[in-house]
Amino acid sequence: MTPPADTAPVAVVAFAQTVHRRRTDELSETEMLMPVLHEVLAATGLRTADIGFTCSGSSDYLAGRAFSFTLALDGVGAWPPISESHVETDGAWAFYEAWVKLLTGETDTALVYAYGTSSAGDLRDVLSRQLDPYYTAPLWPDSIALAALQARALIDAGHTTGPALAAIAARSRADAAANPYAQLRGAVTHGDPLVHPLHTGDCPPVGDGAAALVLAAGDRARELCARPAWITGADHRTEAHALGVRDLTDSPSTRHAARRAGAFDRPLDLAELHAPFTSQEVVLRRALDLDERVRVNPSGGALAANPVMAAGLVRIGEAAAAIHRGEADRALAHATSGPCLQQNLVTVLEGEA
Amino acid sequence: MTSAPGPPGTNPLTAPLTVEFPFTRSLGPVQSAFLTGLRERVVLGIRSSAGILVPPVEYDPATAAELRELVQVGTSGTVTTWAWNPRPRPRQPLAHPFAWVLVRLDGADTALLHVLDTPGPEAVRTGMRVRIRWAATRSGAITDIACFEPDDTPPDDTPPAPRPVRPHDGTFDSPVTGITTPARLDYTHTPGRAQTRYLQALGGRRITGERCPSCHKVYVPPRGACPTCGVATTGQVEVGPRGTVTTFCIVNIKARNLDIDVPYVYAHIALDGADLALHGRIGGIPYDEVRMGLRVEPVWTDGARHPDHYRPTGEPDAPDDTYRELL
Numbered sequence: 001m002t003p004p005a006d007t008a009p010v011a012v013v014a015f016a017q018t019v020h021r022r023r024t025d026e027l028s029e030t031e032m033l034m035p036v037l038h039e040v041l042a043a044t045g046l047r048t049a050d051i052g053f054t055c056s057g058s059s060d061y062l063a064g065r066a067f068s069f070t071l072a073l074d075g076v077g078a079w080p081p082i083s084e085s086h087v088e089t090d091g092a093w094a095f096y097e098a099w100v101k102l103l104t105g106e107t108d109t110a111l112v113y114a115y116g117t118s119s120a121g122d123l124r125d126v127l128s129r130q131l132d133p134y135y136t137a138p139l140w141p142d143s144i145a146l147a148a149l150q151a152r153a154l155i156d157a158g159h160t161t162g163p164a165l166a167a168i169a170a171r172s173r174a175d176a177a178a179n180p181y182a183q184l185r186g187a188v189t190h191g192d193p194l195v196h197p198l199h200t201g202d203c204p205p206v207g208d209g210a211a212a213l214v215l216a217a218g219d220r221a222r223e224l225c226a227r228p229a230w231i232t233g234a235d236h237r238t239e240a241h242a243l244g245v246r247d248l249t250d251s252p253s254t255r256h257a258a259r260r261a262g263a264f265d266r267p268l269d270l271a272e273l274h275a276p277f278t279s280q281e282v283v284l285r286r287a288l289d290l291d292e293r294v295r296v297n298p299s300g301g302a303l304a305a306n307p308v309m310a311a312g313l314v315r316i317g318e319a320a321a322a323i324h325r326g327e328a329d330r331a332l333a334h335a336t337s338g339p340c341l342q343q344n345l346v347t348v349l350e351g352e353a
Numbered sequence: 354m355t356s357a358p359g360p361p362g363t364n365p366l367t368a369p370l371t372v373e374f375p376f377t378r379s380l381g382p383v384q385s386a387f388l389t390g391l392r393e394r395v396v397l398g399i400r401s402s403a404g405i406l407v408p409p410v411e412y413d414p415a416t417a418a419e420l421r422e423l424v425q426v427g428t429s430g431t432v433t434t435w436a437w438n439p440r441p442r443p444r445q446p447l448a449h450p451f452a453w454v455l456v457r458l459d460g461a462d463t464a465l466l467h468v469l470d471t472p473g474p475e476a477v478r479t480g481m482r483v484r485i486r487w488a489a490t491r492s493g494a495i496t497d498i499a500c501f502e503p504d505d506t507p508p509d510d511t512p513p514a515p516r517p518v519r520p521h522d523g524t525f526d527s528p529v530t531g532i533t534t535p536a537r538l539d540y541t542h543t544p545g546r547a548q549t550r551y552l553q554a555l556g557g558r559r560i561t562g563e564r565c566p567s568c569h570k571v572y573v574p575p576r577g578a579c580p581t582c583g584v585a586t587t588g589q590v591e592v593g594p595r596g597t598v599t600t601f602c603i604v605n606i607k608a609r610n611l612d613i614d615v616p617y618v619y620a621h622i623a624l625d626g627a628d629l630a631l632h633g634r635i636g637g638i639p640y641d642e643v644r645m646g647l648r649v650e651p652v653w654t655d656g657a658r659h660p661d662h663y664r665p666t667g668e669p670d671a672p673d674d675t676y677r678e679l680l
Binding site: 024025026027028029030031034037038048061063064065071073074075076077078079119120121122124125126129133134135136137138139140141142145146148149150151152153156193195196197198240242243244245248 | 365367370372376378380384387388403406407408410414433434435436437438439442444445446453455457463464465466467468474479494495496532534536538539540541542543544545546547548549576577578579580581582583584585
């Protein structure tokens with residue numbers, strides 16, 4: 001949706017992320033998260049007690065730690081008592097909840113954070129547990145297998161080729177060379193077919209990481225940030241759960257969310273797409289009508305760092321940070337969740353001239 | 354837990370952690386008919402606004418209308434997309450390399466996810482004809498389809514003979530009304546810096562907390578952050594071994610696999626020097642004589658990794674103003 005005219009506009013005013021790594025054995029999730037929380041608070045000069053609303057995204061299944069989001073709150077400092085919420089999915093959806101909360105006018109600042117410790121388990125198996133438990137999950141189809149089915153459908157439909165996918169992989173990792181937080185940077189071998197037609201290089205790294213950002217409304221945003229990244233629209237949509245019901249070569253939910261968020265109203269100059277697999281970038285570019293004038297994933301995207309549950313929030317943060325730095329004026333950020341781009345969230349961010 | 358090599362100054366502990374649960378789910382009328390049908394080598398779909406859905410669902414994906422009109426479809430079909438899996442994972446349907454496939458069964462308008470048994474990827478292509486290979490023993494589960502196999506009658510790319518989609522009332526003798534789907538995930542648990550230090554100290558029968566640099570409270574067990582200040586706790590502090598019962602309850606229900614006679618007392622215990630009470634069982638005193646303020650000490654048993662329980666020290670009770678803030 002686009003915000004009603006009579007509400008104060010809301011902006012991303014600070015963003016921080018961890019250096020994403022294959023393992024973080026020496027850290028609990030709280031210990032991994034705390035530095036990024038401190039970083040966004042320091043950037044804005046806010047203390048926890050000043051924050052009107054706190055919302056987080058994570059999933060206990062990643063590390064097998066029950067109710068880990070309640071423990072993660074230790075890193076926030078919940079005293080005096082805070083207004084808090086949690087989504088059991090990517091932190092991009094926590095961002096959406098916080099944005100809506102700020103639009104109500106109940107408060108003018110929000111802290112959003114997300115984290116994932118994929119290294120503790122076997123991510124391919126862990127993600128299979130989100131599938132329909134009657135007809136699909138008993139077959140244990142893993143996340144790469146499902147993405148490979150989508151990639152084959154795209155190749156069969158003539159939307160891409162193996163070499164074109166390899167080129168997406170190479171461009172992403174080359175762009176990530178300038179991103180100090182990325183896990184896979186620079187030249188990365190395309191590797192052997194992992195699940196044909198996807199090669200190792202078509203797939204995201206498995207790793208641990210966290211991210212946080214601060215939202216603020218109206219004049220508060222202008223006080224906290226020299227060039228706020230104003231949220232001019234955000235929307236999220238989902239599609240049928242059963243893969244066999246969907247056209248895997250298309251993402252109507254992404255297109256619908258983008259339209260509702262106002263993405264097509266004026267040209268974009270940057271898009272951060274949450275496409276963990278090269279083939280999914282092909283789907284998203286088509287759904288969003290992105291042409292060569294739009295810079296896509298200058299951060300390297302999820303192919304360079306994919307901290308599950310935080311990677312979508314990182315897309316919003318990267319897009320906002322590009323606006324903060326004056327490197328973009330109108331940016332789109334996309335986040336996804338579920339197999340083969342099942343759920344999609346699109347937000348549009350703008351800087352003032 | 355075992356120590357793993359880590360960066361200098363840390364020695365992170367790791368331990369295997371298995372999360373396993375036999376999920377038991379009841380089936381609605383549509384799922385029951387579909388899964389019972391598989392047991393009887395019959396594949397059922399359901400009529401929706403988008404045509405015949407196989408596998409069938411209870412509500413229309415487009416309109417959310419309730420769906421009840423079951424039909425029987427074919428046991429052969431066409432591959433709509435595929436992916437070759439050279440290294441099957443332990444719980445997947447075939448132990449040797451296979452193809453994941455979406456198959457649109459004859460008469461269906463949507464595709465079913467399953468696996469295809471062929472010698473190699475060169476034998477698979479989109480549009481190929483495949484048929485169900487039934488499992489030898491079937492119980493009413495998606496795995497009653499052991500896999501798909503190539504079906505070269507009729508030859509590939511010949512449009513299948515129009516197969517009448519027959520209405521089916523979904524009724525079978527002794528229908529399957531529920532399924533049990535065991536799920537198991539294996540993890541390597543790592544507790545982080547603060548809890549590693551705590552557990553290592555416990556190995557030496559010492560109980561340690563960590564102090565918040567901001568509010569100076571000592572947390573036991575430490576989790577690395579002060580929950581009220583939101584900053585990292587630093588500086589280990591040895592606490593106890595003696596402490597004070599701050600509050601307690603009497604447990605009257607015997608837990609399975611727990612070799613403790615009921616009733617017994619479970620208590621919050623503020624160890625000397627700690628600013629947070631931890632919890633433990635109280636022994637060595639009749640359950641109805643435990644009280645707030647009782648002074649206790651840990652009892653360690655051979656080979657245990659933490660105190661087995663706490664027992665009275667025999668000291669006079671602590672005055673209530675010494676633990677009031679810790680309740």
